[in-house]
Amino acid sequence: EDQVTQSPEALRLQEGESSSLNCSYTVSGLRGLFWYRQDPGKGPEFLFTLYSAGEEKEKERLKATLTKKESFLHITAPKPEDSATYLCAVQAGLTGGGNKLTFGTGTQLKVEL
């Protein structure tokens, strides 16, 4: 059974204080690992897809990395507008379930002035 565990559950940072969010996973044949951002009252918003170990993707202050067991979302010099819940999800190989995503429970990030 595919599993995704995210840590920490919640993180409070000062503006400019860099940190990393962790996503550990077990999956039968990784087809893709996805990072989403979710704001209160909204649906998940796509950030990155990572396909293989060693891959990195960047977008503004965010950088996602992938190993064979985990992914990190690095946030450099965060701003208050980066406050959100960050979700990690994995998509397994074609063993049924269509394009099913298995999600973690998320990391709630709060960036303060």
Next chain:
Amino acid sequence: NAGVTQTPKFQVLKTGQSMTLQCAQDMNHEYMSWYRQDPGMGLRLIHYSVGAGITDQGEVPNGYNVSRSTTEDFPLRLLSAAPSQTSVYFCASSYSQGSNQPQHFGDGTRLSIL
């Protein structure tokens, strides 16, 4: 470009009532799916469709029905609402079955069953 549109945004039902949650996408995506999000749990797949006329069950399908008569629309029906179905429901779409392109989500329907 609206993306994935869900209606209604909020709904309160009594136990035993039925209702349909609407989902429409304007991206010509073949693959559509429904997830529910509950506190302390990750989003869980309810049903999915790989194209018009084709649907299949996900992880938590009991108590829900779906149909896909057009590419654009994928409604979710609650047959006889139960308090355990109180949740936030998200519809998502992506390019095609087997694609590892990202799924795009709507803003959800917040459903309370009394």
